[in-house]
Amino acid sequence: MSKVLVLNASYEPLNITSWRRAVVLVIKGKAEQVEHNGRVIYADFPFPTVIRLRHYVRVPYKEIPLTRRNLLHRDNHTCQYCGTGSEGLTLDHVVPRSRGGGDSWENIVTACVRCNVKKGSRTPKEASMPLRNPPRKPHSSLYFEIARHVRGGVHQEWRKYVIGLN
Structure with a gap:
């Protein structure tokens, strides 16, 4: 079934979870629904695609290897x-x-x-070959999984919550 993007209280992407887990978090009051896809699970409860935790969760920084x-x-x-x-x-x-x-x-x-x-051994400017996208360091390892969903055309609404995703 569908996946749901989980945001921290600060709107920073934390995780991707199942729709069932997301619904449980919303029902228990631990999260609020930010985006939905228009379908409903039951009357007056839209199917969530993005939820936000009500309380901030500290996440330790993890370096992404350059591979x-x-x-x-x-x-x-x-x-x-x-x-x-x-x-x-x-x-x-x-x-x-x-x-x-x-x-x-x-x-x-x-x-x-x-x-x-x-x-060759020139810069892009010297070679008159501009870069399509400037190279930048991804902000989290979750970036790759979110990018895969967005580029696959599945969850376009996730795009606005990820820095550097084009």
Whole structure:
């Protein structure tokens, strides 16, 4: 069945849960319904798609590892220069390593082999190859799961609760 986005009291995404768990939290008064999809579970109770906890929950910060898989997820498995979604994507340093560019979320993007070779050891500006999306560090590991749902066209209403989701 459908999934529900759980927000902290501060509207920060916390989790994705089942619709049943979300309904229990709303009925018990521990959460309030923020968004619904128009369907009803029973009279005057719409089917929730986003709920917000009434009390703030402290969540410890967890560093997201800079891995090829996470970079591909962040960039939606597409070349950040031409937009193709080919199988043979490579990783490209926006500021090349030969010019002091390091391995960071803000300096690595996915690129097709053709664009990576064309750019060479130049910056995107020097190569006249603007980036489609500026590289940025994801704010949480939950970002990837939310992005998958939104990009899949399932929960477009979640988009406004996630920073950096395009």
